Amino acid sequence: MSTIIRTTTAQLCCDSEWEAAYRRFETPEEEIRKFVARLNAFGASSWPKYDQIVEIFCGRGNGLKALKQLGFQRLEGVDLSEKLLLQYEGDAQCYVADCRKLPFEDGSRDVVIVQGGMHHLPLLPDDLNAVLKEVHRILRPGGRFYAVEPWRTPFLTFVHFVSELSLARRLWDKLDALAVMTEHERTTYEQWLGRGPEILSLLDHYFVQNSSTQSWGKLRYAGVRRD
Ligand SMILES: C[S@@+](CC[C@H](N)C(=O)[O-])C[C@H]1O[C@@H](n2cnc3c(N)ncnc32)[C@H](O)[C@@H]1O
Incomplete structure (x- = not known):
């Protein structure tokens, strides 16, 4: 069973309407399946099983559950919301x-993962720089960073266009849930989507890129800690 260590005052980034829409958007089982598929696409099936892995912005911990399903044991999760962390049932240390000030020692972890979290940062590029600097600090030499975040692609533009149409939202609950979430995080989300080149250049500053794809409304990035 997970224990929770508090290193700062818990805060909510997302209000109850956002959370309700998030629950409507996909079930935990669907989300875990999605995370497993993403991790496999990053090659997780061949990562050493004893890797020490930190999931940042881990929310209710479905990414940690996906990692556990893939056979990883040494798992930790970090999130600002104690309320969301309390929804996690698993044995990772949370x-x-x-995430702008991570509670880990320098050079102490093998892998850091984020699956949708950095686009909630209020101040770009400063907050992103703070997070990436921390990720770089806690990774061992050769440590890896994997990130999946929303990205402005033609597909995302199309989804946003359709989600503005009330008939489409009435007909497809998932689309309506997405539209509600987007409305509630609009300021940080729009800011994130508008800063693509700056975000890539910051990633490049801290990591040597292994792969970076931008498709279907997502950035999928894998990099190794820059020496
Ligand atoms: C879209 S949710 C991530 C969901 C997560 N992938 C999951 O499985 O539940 C974004 C998360 O970022 C967290 N968050 C926002 N700002 C943060 C910060 N500065 N440090 C840590 N967590 C933060 C929120 O509390 C929220 O859980």
């Missing part, structure tokens, strides 16, 4: 902490 921390209520701000």
